[in-house]
Amino acid sequence: MIKISEVYKTYNEGQVSEVKALNGINLNIAEGDYTVIVGSNGSGKSTLLNIIAGSVLPTSGTIMLDNENITKLPDHQRSKWLARVFQNPLSGTASGLSIIDNFRLAAIRTQPKGLKIGISDHFAQQVKDKIATLGLGLEDKINQQMGTLSGGQRQALTLLMSVMDSCKVILLDEPTAALDPRSANIVMQTADKIVKEFNLTAILITHNLKDAYTYGNRLIQMGEGQLMRDLNTAEKEKLQQNQLFEWFS
Ligand SMILES: Nc1ncnc2c1ncn2[C@@H]1O[C@H](COP(=O)(O)OP(=O)(O)OP(=O)(O)O)[C@@H](O)[C@H]1O
Numbered sequence: 001m002i003k004i005s006e007v008y009k010t011y012n013e014g015q016v017s018e019v020k021a022l023n024g025i026n027l028n029i030a031e032g033d034y035t036v037i038v039g040s041n042g043s044g045k046s047t048l049l050n051i052i053a054g055s056v057l058p059t060s061g062t063i064m065l066d067n068e069n070i071t072k073l074p075d076h077q078r079s080k081w082l083a084r085v086f087q088n089p090l091s092g093t094a095s096g097l098s099i100i101d102n103f104r105l106a107a108i109r110t111q112p113k114g115l116k117i118g119i120s121d122h123f124a125q126q127v128k129d130k131i132a133t134l135g136l137g138l139e140d141k142i143n144q145q146m147g148t149l150s151g152g153q154r155q156a157l158t159l160l161m162s163v164m165d166s167c168k169v170i171l172l173d174e175p176t177a178a179l180d181p182r183s184a185n186i187v188m189q190t191a192d193k194i195v196k197e198f199n200l201t202a203i204l205i206t207h208n209l210k211d212a213y214t215y216g217n218r219l220i221q222m223g224e225g226q227l228m229r230d231l232n233t234a235e236k237e238k239l240q241q242n243q244l245f246e247w248f249s
Pocket of ligand 1 (some may be wrong): 011012019020021039040041042043044045046047048
């Protein structure tokens, strides 16, 4: 589905501040894969995700989506099929708007999946039903301002909003880094449920090795702008949790 070939990224090329962030990445991601990427600080994880999202252009190499070359396609043109959840819960939603208005905006952004947008009761009911599946009791607060919610509540809603539209790929860039353990768990479980239910292709960056062990069907370790390890489903299933911790010792 996503094919990354010979991707290099150098920031500030030719300057004293030059950084070779990616050094020849080759990666094939199949439809429905949930790939988890771990790696030490500065190993190039976010750069790789930004290149897939189109917010950073590679210095060289190609990105294909379903056999279409999207290397130079700007990020706003990728948003029809690609959703992102960032570390900062404030990034994904409009604080001043209510929950229902945020969902309306998300639905307007692309072609909704059989949703009739607008002020219709039908739309509000669909949003309520979806929110109820989170088990956070937010379905009765759809007129409450997004800015009044906790970080975990916002992240969970951001995840839901991303699947209100036609997105096929979801990029999760340390979505729980700013959350307390309980909220982080809810967000990770919500992400897992959504990925499975909507058969999304997902890529998660995390520094939480327990999450890296628990979630996803493929595990990649990055180091110095390269893929150091790439475990498929069978290899990941055989991996012991302590072995994963040893990668970083
Ligand atoms: N916009 C930029 N300009 C210059 N250098 C950058 C830029 N973005 C990232 N870098 C550098 O590229 C390298 C890879 O950064 P990147 O953010 O991709 O790593 P990461 O693995 O996501 O790190 P972390 O785990 O700390 O988030 C780092 O040395 C970083 O300082």
